[in-house]
Amino acid sequence: MACDVKGADITGPDIAETHQFDLRDRAEVLDAAKNILSREVPSVVILNAGWARQETLASTTSQGLIDEVDINFTNVAMFCHALLPEMRIAGGERTFVFVSSVNALSHHGNPAYSAAKAAGLAWMRALAVEEGVHGIRANAVVPGSVRTSAWDHRLQDDPTLLDCVSKLYPLGRIVTAKEVASAVAFLTSPVASGITGAALNVDAGLMAGNLTFLEGLK
Numbered sequence: 001m002a003c004d005v006k007g008a009d010i011t012g013p014d015i016a017e018t019h020q021f022d023l024r025d026r027a028e029v030l031d032a033a034k035n036i037l038s039r040e041v042p043s044v045v046i047l048n049a050g051w052a053r054q055e056t057l058a059s060t061t062s063q064g065l066i067d068e069v070d071i072n073f074t075n076v077a078m079f080c081h082a083l084l085p086e087m088r089i090a091g092g093e094r095t096f097v098f099v100s101s102v103n104a105l106s107h108h109g110n111p112a113y114s115a116a117k118a119a120g121l122a123w124m125r126a127l128a129v130e131e132g133v134h135g136i137r138a139n140a141v142v143p144g145s146v147r148t149s150a151w152d153h154r155l156q157d158d159p160t161l162l163d164c165v166s167k168l169y170p171l172g173r174i175v176t177a178k179e180v181a182s183a184v185a186f187l188t189s190p191v192a193s194g195i196t197g198a199a200l201n202v203d204a205g206l207m208a209g210n211l212t213f214l215e216g217l218k
Contacts, residue, residue, distance in 0.1 A: 001042070003032065023049055023071045026078060033082035041090040044188045045083065047076050047120075048099035052113035053153075065112045072116035077123050088134040097187050098124045098140040099180065102203050105142065121199055128197030137196040141183045144203030145174040168212060170205030 001017040002010040010018050019035060021028035036042065051071045054060040080096060087094045103110055104117035120140070127138035145165055154161055166173050183202045186192055201207050 001036070023075045024067055026070075026075055029075045029079050030082050033079050037083065037086050041086045041094075042083065043092065043094055045080070045094075045096045046099070046184055046188070047080070047096065048184075049076055050099065050101065050113075050117075052110040054112055055109050057111050060112055068110075068112035069116045069119075072113055073119040073123070074116075076120065080123070080127065084131065084136075087136060088131070092135060093193065094134075094136045095188050096124065096127055096136070096138040097184050098138070099184065100124075100140045100142045100199065102142060102144050102201070102206055105207055124199070125197050132196055137193075139187045139192075139195060139197065140199045141180055141187065142199050142201045142203065142207075143175055143180045144169060144201075144206045146177055146180060147174060148177060168206065169203070170208060170211050173204060175202055175204050 001019070002012075002015045003019045003021070004010045005022055006020045008020065010020070017039065019032045021032045023029060049071060052068055054064045054068065076098075098120050100121055101114070101117045102108060103114035104121050107114060121142075124138045124140045127136065131138065145162075147162060162174065180202050183200055187195065187198075187200065205211075
């Protein structure tokens with residue numbers, strides 16, 4: 001099963017069911033949760049929504065703040081909340097995995113997005129602590145920069161931007177979408193059955209220390 005905004009192509013050989021809705025529209029979010037539950041109670045829920053356009057506090061507008069928090073946290077949390085009653089009753093092992101961001105741990109711009117992702121980590125921990133008794137686990141993957149379409153608008157202005165960003169990472173590169181997906185797959189797998197409430201960094205070493213500061217001491 002896959003979910004995305006209306007108009008997105010989310011078909012594929014391994015996708016048997018799709019749901020399309022706008023995370024800024026709470027009614028659509030709750031309807032989607034209801035439709036999903038009418039077919040099957042999910043055993044794994046991966047929450048990978050992410051969208052940001054307001055790079056700094058100075059560029060953040062009131063409506064932009066609302067939109068980015070709704071997309072990246074509030075309505076994601078409401079979606080989880082709508083699924084929970086049936087997931088509790090269904091029994092067995094049920095798992096939430098949130099795709100967060102290093103922006104949730106330290107400031108790298110995009111203040112509204114960062115605040116929303118930090119809230120998502122708090123929500124993940126709440127699920128882990130309060131729902132564990134029902135066999136429900138919750139964890140997060142915390143990626144650094146990943147080359148996705150979210151970078152397109154920035155690269156149009158500066159095609160060298162990712163080369164500059166890569167130099168900030170101890171591995172000398174940014175992580176790939178496959179590396180993030182592999183971490184998600186691990187957290188949903190039986191080998192991670194004892195892990196809940198954890199935030200797993202997949203960030204090419206970014207949060208381990210400040211490489212630019214260290215190089216400044218040479």
